[in-house]
Amino acid sequence: MLSVKSLESGYGKLRVLKGISMQIDPGEIVTIIGANGAGKTTLLNTISGIIKATSGEIEFNRTKISNFPAEKIVKLGCSLVPEGRQIFNTLTVKENLLIGSHTIKNSQIVKSELNNIYNLFPVLKDRINQLGGTLSGGEQQMLAIGRSLMSKPKLIMLDEPSTGLAPLIIKNIFEIIIKLKEQGNTILLVEQNAKAALRIADRGYVIETGQIVLEDKADALLRNDEVQNAYLGKEYKK
């Protein structure tokens, strides 16, 4: 579904991604784990067209998207739930979701998608007229995921959906991700919370200073010594 080859990108003179190659097959949950500043967000932003790749290739469903602007990439069905949620503070919950369906012209589909989201996140339904900026962190994350789903994406990329949330809400978000996979979605998940991410993922990549240093099945990564030491914490071993 997505294939990235020797991708390089960065900010001005700063080279952040130094030749990343990875791929995602339909129906998978793939996770990318790595320390702060490793380049995870840069990778997702480059795939989604927010940052221009300086070299390398990105293919989405056999279309070369390396030079496409962000608004065109989401139309193809590749949607990013950005780091820090980035919801529209001055728009209501419902308006946020409707903006999410900007690429869908059929109002019937928009309506049924809206209902799906409300079923998935009942708290949003209770708050349709509340301004996005007044939601709690967890509600904002749900709104950000819901907004992305409104475009009926083929691939959903989530950038640290659990950051800053209470354990119970995190559990809830991860359950939603599993549910999305069960509904046939393909998911690319970036997480600080490596343990939780690897537990629900099929495969994983470990990224260090802009390079993929390890890739494997998720359960193999969970058992990997280096990964345990660096990302899972000592207590995990026993």
Place this chain on the structure above:
Amino acid sequence: MSYEQLLQYVFSGITNGSIYAITGIGFNIIYNTTGIINFAQGEFLMLGGMTSITFSRYFPLPIAVALAVIVTAIVGALIDFLVIRNLKKQSILFMIIVTIGLSILLQEAALHIWDEKVRSLPFFTGDEISSINIFGAYISPQVLWVVLICSIIVAVLTVFFKYTATGRSMRACSSNVIAARLCGINSKNMITLSFTLSAAIGALAGAVVSPITQTQYDCGTSLAIKGFAVAILGGLGNSIGAVAGGIVIGLLESLSISILPLAYKDAVSISILLLILFVKPSGLFGKKEISALKDF
């Protein structure tokens, strides 16, 4: 001051205030999508006035005004399409300086197309001596036109931003442009649209005040300063604030005439502008974070 006199001043304040409010809203629309203050906003009013005067020689008044609005809207769109969109350096300060240049350019162009003569559009109904008696004050029917058209503009804009998909997309861009792009919105087109819209409402305002205030190639500057003061007073980006700010400045200005010499009229709005910038830069109704966002 008699009651009738006071009422007279109040009406004149509301008339000017409505125009300032519309100019302020023009500033706001562009500010909200781009973060820049478009100093060529006053020139949209001037162009609207000038072109409708020219068209009124060949067409009935309503058609002349409609054509003027269309022509000015195209000028607005072109400004973004040819200039703003192609700037290599998209910094706020840089873009603001470019709009100052555009304002001078448009004035010079107007000077060449027309000349430095003062013109005015015919009164929409009646003529300069017709008047209507309202609660004892005599006002020109054109004043009612001004207030009516300004109210319609505000109402239409409110509906547009609140209830249409395009208006919603523009608000999304002003709230978070990256997120808007991630949802598939072409933010550059939204900026073009905001210039077009600002130019169109500026032109309409410029046409409807022309019979009262008259139109000249450089009349945009003072209107722009007033509109800017109003936008700041109401809190940049806040259109209801601009309406309130417009009425406040319009009223203060016209009441000042009753105590101070006429020459001080413009000084009033400038003083208010400075006062607000010193004391409460976020404006009377503005949010703190908006003023913190300002890059200049």
